[in-house]
Amino acid sequence: MDLETRFKKKKIKYTHIPNCGTDLRKQWEAHFSNHLSDKEKESIFLYDKDGYCGYLWHLFSFNKRSSLEMEQADCAFNNEAKQFCYVFYQHTNDGWILENASSLHAEDFLNEEDVYVVDKAFTWTYVRTHETGWCGPYFSRKDM
Numbered sequence: 001m002d003l004e005t006r007f008k009k010k011k012i013k014y015t016h017i018p019n020c021g022t023d024l025r026k027q028w029e030a031h032f033s034n035h036l037s038d039k040e041k042e043s044i045f046l047y048d049k050d051g052y053c054g055y056l057w058h059l060f061s062f063n064k065r066s067s068l069e070m071e072q073a074d075c076a077f078n079n080e081a082k083q084f085c086y087v088f089y090q091h092t093n094d095g096w097i098l099e100n101a102s103s104l105h106a107e108d109f110l111n112e113e114d115v116y117v118v119d120k121a122f123t124w125t126y127v128r129t130h131e132t133g134w135c136g137p138y139f140s141r142k143d144m
Contacts, residue, residue: 021093090114
């Protein structure tokens with residue numbers, strides 16, 4: 001089942017926003033990794049470079065920002081009030097704005113890889129990686 005089908009099934013109002021992935025990734029980076037220098041970001045492979053595929057979630061796997069991991073991350077995300085949020089991926093430019101998303105849970109992303117969920121103000125984020133179980137999922141707040 002694709003994400004939009006899950007949103008419909010849960011009666012979550014959503015708007016698909018094609019070509020917003022780059023902007024959402026930049027905003028996510030600005031809010032969650034603004035405490036790192038460019039050199040530090042390069043050292044954790046935050047960006048694509050020299051054949052290495054960059055991932056924003058390296059911020060957590062390299063312990064550069066506090067986060068909850070695994071089951072604790074899932075629980076924190078499930079318990080988070082999700083009135084408005086964005087959903088986007090690491091390697092595509094599609095994104096969604098969700099409204100009334102309180103019924104959205106970690107289980108809805110079990111088959112997704114490198115997906116980011118963030119509230120509209122970028123104060124918290126939930127990330128499911130392609131290495132879930134080894135790295136992630138992660139949940140973090142800007143004030144953690």
